[in-house]
Amino acid sequence: MRNTSVEIGTIAATLFEPDGEPEAVLVVHAATATPAGFYSGFARFLAENRIATVTYDYRGTGRSGSPRAHRHLGMKEWIEQDVPAVTAWAANRHPGLPQLAVGHSLGGHALTLGYGGPDLTAFALVASHVASMGSIPDRVERARVRLLLQVVGPLSAGLLGYVPARRLGLGEDVPAAAIRQWARWSSLPNYLFDDPAMRGAERAATVTQPVLAVGMSDDPWGTPAQVDRLAGYLTGARPERRTWTPAEAGLPRIGHHGFMRRAGRTTLWPNLLTWLQKQL
Template sequence: MTPESITIPVAGKGCIAATLWPAHEARAVVLIHPATAVTQAFYEHFARFLTSLGMSALTYDYRGTGRSRGATLRGETVTMAGWMDEDVPAVTRWAAARFARVPLLAVGHSVGGHALILGGGGPVRAAVLVASHAGVTATIRGAAERARVWLVMRLLAPLLCGLAGYMPGKRIGLGEDLPRGVMLEWSRWTTLPRYFYDDPAVDAARRAASLRTPLLVLGFDDDPWANPHAMDLLLSGVTGAAIERRQVRPADAGLPGIGHMGFFRKRCGAALWPQVGEWLLARAGAMQGSEAS
């Protein structure tokens, strides 16, 4: 079926550009919450895979990125907390209203998973976290990668945001350009021992503890950022939700590597996507069965 371009308003603070990937007689709708500095185009192949299983999918760009970016990032005031507290709920509300008769599910990549943990679940009935971790620089595996991230977060981020008015991520291999507020808040969290749990303004401990949505959490042995320790730290606040952890060794999946981004690449689809699709379908089926009874 033909994808549909969607515009979702964010409570008087701009709009989000989204794409609906419809499935015929959809059994569920899956929201795909992107990683930092990654646009929705990256998730297209995975979204199409979900539609092949009979689930519609919604991809989108956070404000200040991709198709949700304005003519200039200078003057853009959105923060990373704003993505979690405003963008993700706006997308969720839109989908819940449009698809009130089928289960609403979610997949969060990296910071997309953070938003799911802090959001309390709401109408989302089950969610998959892919490579989501507390992004504390000190937890990164490998001295070289840890030093590179330290350089970007502690030195380049404040310098370049000050000079340009935004983070020119494309120029330094960070991915997409980012709004100043997003980059500086992210940078600050990376210095805190427990990431955003140590930021009183986020109130992360209370919010994470309120989550009751069942979670499937995927990690990959060759991901230097979302390693088991960093993932444990992120999940430490989730005390009331059922969590299923799966740690994947690339060789066991017949893959040369997966890393932080690889799960959503088409080359990993045959080996990794079916297990997630089956888990989502099982949750959708269980929900529809309980509602029917």
């Protein structure tokens, strides 16, 4: 297995390739404020199993430029521009191979809206949900998220031009426009599906590929019910559903990010790999 740093326009990416010929190419579309490096273990695992895999940082995050310099970029631009750009690059790098994708949280929203492209063979959604703050069941967590997204985040964005998310415990620093859009969408009952500019329900209905929607029973934000709500927009795809409990995974907890951590290598990842291989 070998990995190579590449540039896709101004997007910094890493390509993980098997030693032999790959049987498919896959792009990992990240969660908000989650650096590409977080997915490197998962990408290596896939490459070791003959799936060439691309990870990348959205513009204005991680290695893809400073958030202050990209203060005008919102989630809409990541979904509508960055996701298709990396998808096209991966397809051109390995022409003729089946194209797969895994979308984590926000990355899954982009795939649900069809921005992974019409040539995808299949894709999986991990902890992707209708991310309305009002749906967070725990009152304390709901209040914490509301404070971060609607008060602290916008205030720091106004002062600095970006959100110092690392210091706030939100992950990677993000551009000002992204936190404002995140705050606005999360205040809506149906998240981005209530934003007419996104044409969410209309676009999701055009997706026809096989889809696996994975949720975790202990995810404080993407509850199984909210994962089901997102999958429900895929009216032309009939997505398969899988909810993991920590006990089934042999882990003390999984949460919103735990599926992609290296602790999932022996239970969670092989299950997803098997599903992907079946689609080939």
